[in-house]
Amino acid sequence: MSVYPNIRAGQRITAGLLTSMLPIEAYKRSTLTRTATTVTADDPDLQLALEGGAVYFVEFFVHYQAPAAELIKTTWNVPADAVGLRSAWGAASGVATADPSGDGRWGVHAFATTCTYGTRNSASQTMLVETGQIETTSAGTVAFQWAQNTSGLSGVQVCSGSYGRAKRIA
Template identity: 30%
Template structure:
């Protein structure tokens, strides 16, 4: 099993090495909304710099504001060229959730995701909902790993990712 950073016997433990072993934690500080658009857009907060030649795991907990249950939400990624991404998500079913009701939960996974790969989940018109995304990315060129999202079906009622949503990114190799 590989670890990052790799410590050797007798090696001096440095502050920089210890910091490198900690996950990066990003919290969304304000609500963000998309109205009448199915075009993926980069989230204003949930993104992080990634290094060339590195492998990272990530987890996101996304709190979705009540909106139009016909609009729902879809998620994808923007990542550096040549990167390999596998991700999965759990959230409300896109067609089964209605005003303030408990609906079935769906789980999806995508291997070798591309810019066109998206996962869609339901939102409620009467209550906030939740989506969890997680995965692993191997980066070949440095850049940004950015969450992309939009309405699954364009509606005039805003689809919102709420403040307090978060992303944790941990380098593994």
């Protein structure tokens, strides 16, 4: 079993050691709307700086609003040499009702694989969760990327209160 950080008996407790035990977190304070674009781009708030030569458990918990005609699609931007996979949970792309009756998407995907999510309706927030394990060789950033699935002028929003977190595990 891997333990990070590895603390030995008699080891000096320093601020750096204690800080290395904390997760890296990002919080979205204001809602962002994207219109007329189907190209996923980094969310300016949901980005986490990762150290090189490390393994992280990463999660993004995202509140969003999307018209049924546009929907939301996501990918992750990771350091070029990073390896791992991400899991996706949320409303299935065919869901466009306040009562999805259990229709969901869940699966394991490559970081760059597009995941498209459904919606409750364009005026109500819903949520998606994506988690993954990232192993890095060099330092870099993991960023939650998103766009409209179908271009439109109503706009898709990633809402305030969304967050990302990375915990180094090795």
